[in-house]
Structures are given as structure tokens and as C-alpha cells.
Amino acid sequence: MADRPATAPRILLLFFSLSGQTRRLIRAMADGMRAAGADVVEARLRPERPIPFPLPSLRRTFWMMLRTFFRARTPIRPLAPEARSGRFDLVVLAGPTWSFNPSGPVLAFLDRDGAAVLGGRTVLPVISCRGYWRAHWWGLYGRIRRCGGRPLAPWVYTHPVAEPWRTLGVLLTIAGWNVKRVGFLARRYAHYGHSEDQVRDAAEKGRRFVRWMADRPPGG
Structure with a gap:
């Protein structure tokens, strides 16, 4: 218990997951953060029209890849009220890479809710990807800044x-x-x-990050 912060930081874990891989990382991270004493709120970005996984065909897959290469948005349902109006010391924004870019639901979130949720707050991006994440990160960094957020270096998990x-x-x-x-x-x-080692790493990083926040609050 000695490693718990005197005042529990409030952390919003905001994520989109199609195949369940980002969700695995976020759930592990949440467990680690809660174990270190953080007050964690999880909010999943849900498309207005559910996207099947797997997709029904190679043709549908290539069409989706083409659209997402040009950063097509995927409209999402309204966020939970707590995610929009709660006070948070940190916002984790997590999702997969789609054709070198942030996913369509994450882009839709940034368009509609980014300023309200990220403005004035420290934002930790978490990227789940096959392997090519840098263009995703560069685009996300600029979008977070334009929303008024303060982006930290991303946590990246490749297959x-x-x-x-x-x-x-x-x-x-x-x-x-x-x-x-x-x-x-x-x-x-x-x-x-992702491997089980990567999932365990996400939990341990979450725990250590909360301890770091106790020593040096990132603000927001």
C-alpha cells in the first residue's frame, strides 16, 4: 500500500477497439492503474452502425483500407456524460492504426468531442497496430494539439x-x-x-504511471 498516491488521480481511458486487441491493452492498463490507487473511468467509442469483425470478404476489407487511407470518419454514438464533463488529471486516448492513420471512430471523436474532452488536459495516446504507427502518431499529435490537449509520447504496441x-x-x-x-x-x-507479455506490460506501465503522477502530476 505504500506506493499508493495520497490523492487518487482521476483518469479517463477513452478507446475504440474493433477486433478486441486495444480493449485487451486498455483493460490491463486500467487494472494496473486501479491497483496503484487511481480512480479510472473507461469509455468505449462505439460506431453508430456496428462494424463486424471479421469483415465479410477480402473485397470489403480492401474497400475499408482504401477509405481509411484517406481518413474517412466513422460516426460514433454520443459519449457517456461522465466522459464529457468529468474532471480528469489524464486522458488516455487509445485505438488501432487503420491504413497508417488513426481509426475512423477516433477521428470522428476528435472532430466532434475533441476540444470538449481533451482541451486543457494531458493526453496519453496508446496505439495498437500491425507495425506502422508513425504516420498515425504524427497525425494524432497535431489533432490533439489543435483540440487544446497536451500530448505525451505514445505507448505503442505492435503485433x-x-x-x-x-x-x-x-x-x-x-x-x-x-x-x-x-x-x-x-x-x-x-x-x-498482441501477446500476453504485451498485455502484462500494459498493466505494469499503468501501475508505474500512476506512481509517477503521484510524484509529478501532469496537470489537466
């Missing part, structure tokens, strides 16, 4: 499989293929998504 098998595995999994039945790929692509 722990070597290329080109990672790209093939992710693409086919999103399109609904069972890659374990694709002989040449099954031997090189053990599983889709």
Missing part, C-alpha cells in the same frame, strides 16, 4: 510477428480467413494480435 507474415496474417484474419488452415502461413504466424 509481435515478423514481416511479411504479419501483414498477410492481419489482412487475412480481418477478412475472415482462418490462417491456421493456410499451410505456408500457419507455420510463421502463430496468432493474431
